[in-house]
Amino acid sequence: MAETVLHVSGLHRRYGSVRAVDDVSFSLARGGSLGIVGESGSGKTTTARIVVGLESPDEGHIRIRGDERTGRVRGRAARLARAREIQMVFQDPFLSLDPRVSVEAVLRETLRLHFPGIDHARRIAELLDQVGLGSRTRDALPRQLSGGQRQRVAIARALAVEPAILVLDEAVAALDVSVQAQILNLLADIRAETGVGYLFITHDLGVVRCVTDDVIVMRQGRIVEAGATERVLAAPQHPYTRLLLESVPRPGWDPHAIAAARRALHHAPAGPDRTNGQSTVLN
Amino acid sequence: MSVAVLRRPGLSRLRTPRAPLYALCLGFVTLVVLAALLAPWISPADPNAVDLGNALAGPSGAHPFGVDSSGRDTLARLVTGARTSLLGPLGVVAFSTLAGVAIGTTAAWRGGWLDSVLSRSTELVFAFPGMLLAILIVAVYGEGLTAPVVALAVAYLPYVSRLTRSLVLAERQRPYISAYLVQGHSAAQICLRHVLPNVGPVVLAQSTINFGYALIDLAGLSFLGLGVPALTPDWGRMVLDGQTAIQRGYPLSAIWPCVAIVLTVVAFNVVGERWADRVARRDR
C-alpha cells in the first residue's frame, strides 16, 4: 500500500443554516489521483478550499504527510511549509493570473519566495518546458495568451514549489474540448514524471474517468459514494451516482427518465450511503 | 545592423488621444504646472511690487493683463499664484489619497470589526462639510496653508477610502488572489504587489478629479480671507483683492484669477475623467 500524503477526517463547514461540508473524510495516496465529483452546491469546492487552507473548517482535521495542517496558518515559515506541500489550480484561467504580471515574472515570484538565492532562469525554462510552453511565451502577459496557455502557466506556477499534492478545482472546465484534452494529457504526464498526487474537483464524469484512480461522489455536503473510479462508474451503488451517470448525454439518452429520476431522488431523504462512503477510500 | 525605430511607450501614449478637448485640457494643465514650477524665472515682474500711482491701470505693454488696486502686475501675480494655488490641492490630494488608500485597503482586506470601525468613522466625516471644518481649523490655528490643506484632506479622505475599499473588495474575489495565498505569499505582499497596482489607476484618476475640487475649495477659503497670508500671491486671494476694484468699475483684476481657477479645474476634471474612462475600458 502506498504512503498516504493527505488525510482528511470528519470535515464540517456551515454557512448560516447550510451545511456546505458535512462529515467529509478521505485520503490520498502518494502519487495517487482522487476525484471529487458533484454538482453545484455539493460542497466539493468548499472542501478543496479547506484542504488548501483558504477556508477553515468548523470541525475536522487535515493531515499532510502526518502533520496537522488544519485551517489558516500563522507565520511565514508555516505558510511556506504548507505551500510547498499543497498547491492549487483554479477553474478560470482568465482570472487566476494577475493581468499585469508576465509569465516569467509569475514563476520568478514564486521561486524567489520559496527558493531564494538560486539562479531561477534555468528552473523557469524547465517549468515552461514541462507544461509545454515555448520560450516565446516567457514575456507574454496573460491577456496575450489563450485559455489553454494560461492554464499551463497556472500549472507551472503550482509545480514551481514541487508540491506533494495538487488540487485541481474544475481546472479544465472552462477550456474547449481540444485544449482540454491537451491539458488532461499534460496532467497525466506530470503525475507520471513527478509523482505529485492530484485532488481533482470536477462535475464531469468523463474527465474523472480519464484522470483519477479513486473517486468520491458528493451531494449536499455529504459523501454519498466512494471507491475506485472504474468500479463506481461501472457499477454505481447509490441512486444519485446512477442519476449522475445517466444524465451524461450519449446515444440512447432519455432526458424525460432522468428528469423523473431526479424528482424522485429529490423527494427521497438525502441519506448518504455510509457504509459505502468510507470503506474503500480509507485504505 | 538592424534599423528598428523604437518609440517609448510614454510618448506614444500622449500621442494617441484624438479628442481635441482632452488634448486642449492636457495642454492647459501642462502650461499651468510649468508656470508654477518656473514662476521665479518667467514672472514678468515682481508680483509684490506696489505702484500706487499706477493702480488699476488697464492692459499695457508693460503690464499685459493690467494691474490691481495696489498697482501690482496681474500677470506676475497669476504666474506666481499658480504655485500656492496648485501646491495646496496637491497636498490635499496626496494626503487624502495615501491615507484613503491605506484605510480602504485595510478595511476591505481585513473585514470584520476593523472594516466596520474604519468605514463608519470615515463616513462620520461625510456628515461634516469640508469647508466648515477648514474654517474651524483655520479659526483655531490662524493663517497659513497647512491648516486648510489638512482640513480638506480629511474631508476628501472618505471619498478615496470608500472607492478603494470597494475596488479592493472586488479585486479580492478574483481567483488570482487565492492563488497567491495558496502559494504562501503574505497578505501584505499580495496587497502591495498585486492588489494596489491593479486598483491604483482607478484611484489615481479619481484623485485627479479631486484635485480640481480641492483647488476650488482652497480658492474659496482664500477668497474668504482664510488660509493664505495676505501678501502671498494666490488666485483665490486675488479675487478677494479685486473685489473692491469691481465696485470701482474695474473688474479686470478679479476676472483673470477667476478665469484661471475655472479653466484649471475644468482641465483637471476632463483629464481625470478621460483617464478613468481609459482605465475602465482597458479592464474590459
Add this chain to the structure above:
Amino acid sequence: MNTRDRHGSSAPADSVTASPVLDIRGLRLRLPRTARPVLDGVDLTVAAGETVALVGESGSGKTLTSRSVLRLLPPGATAEGVVEVAGEDVLAMNAVRLRALRTGTAAMIFQDPRAAINPLRRIGDFLTESLRLNTGTPAEEAERRAGEMLVAVGLTPAALRRHPGQLSGGMLQRVMIAAALMGEPALLLADEATTALDVTTQAEVVALLGDLRDRFGTGLLFVTHDLGLAATISDRVYVMYAGRIVETGPADVLFARPRHPYTAALLAATPRLDAPRGRLNAIDGQPPDLRAELRGCPFAPRCVHATALCTEEAPEDRVFTDGPGGPAHRVACHHSDRVRQGADHG
C-alpha cells in the same frame, strides 16, 4: 453504449422537405481590425419542428451566427449574405420589422439565466413586459398567459410573484424559456442554454425544450460546444471551425461516421464514459488567429491528413448520401475519404 437508437420524435427526413423557418445563405461577417471574416460563408437552415445543433469551440463563430439571426451584431461589424427568418431577410429589415422579429418570430435563450434577467423585478414583470409594451395586451391578460407558460415549462403560476434571486439556476432557465415562448416564436435560438446548468438539470431543460418543440412546432437552433449533447438531442448538426461550416449532416450519421478530420478529432478528444481509459487524442495547436489571414483549409495546420493542397486551396463542399433519399451529408475537406470513424481515430 450498446443501444444506438436516438431519442426524439420528429423524423429528420420530414424536416428537410418543410419550408425552413431559418435560412442562412452565404453569411459573411467582418469585424474591424481583423484580417479575415469572422464568419466566412455560413449556410444553415432550420425547418419548423426541427432541432439543429451548431457545434464549435470558442472563437469558431457559432455564437455570432446565432446572434446574427436577431441582427445582434458586434459594433463595427459588416454583414453580407442572407439571413431569412420565416421568409424575411433579417439583414435588410427596418427597425420596426426587426423589433417585431425580436419580440415575436424568433427568441433567444442565453447561457447564464441570472445575467439575462433584472434581479430587482418580479418574474411576472419580466415575462409580461414585452407583451404589454409591444402588443398592448392588457396587464391581466398578459399575466394569465405568463402563468400558462410557466405551467408549460413545469413551474407553477405562483412563481410570477417571485424574484429571480429566489429561484435556482434550473428554474430560472425555465423562466427564460417561458419568456422566449411568450411571443409564440417560430424559431428558438438556444445559445449554450444548458452549459451553466448541472448535468441533471440539463437533462430536464433539454426534455422540456423537446416537448415544447413538439407541441408548438418551433424550430430549434441549439448552439453548443458539447458534442455528446448535440448528438443526442438534434436531428441535424453543423460543425463550425474558424468561421466556416466544415461538416453538416444528420446527427446519427455525422457522429457515427464523421468525414471531416476536425469532427473526428473533436470526437476523439472528448473524455467519454464508454471509451477506453488512458490518454486522450488531443488536437495539437491552436485555432487560427483572427488577425492572421487564412489560405486554404483553416484546419490544415492541425490536421493529420493535411497535404500541400490543403494549405493552397480552400476545400469545396463534398456531398455524401449515406442512405438512399437521406438528407445530405456535406463535408468541406479535400481528403474526407481518408477520415476513419471517430472512435478509431488514433
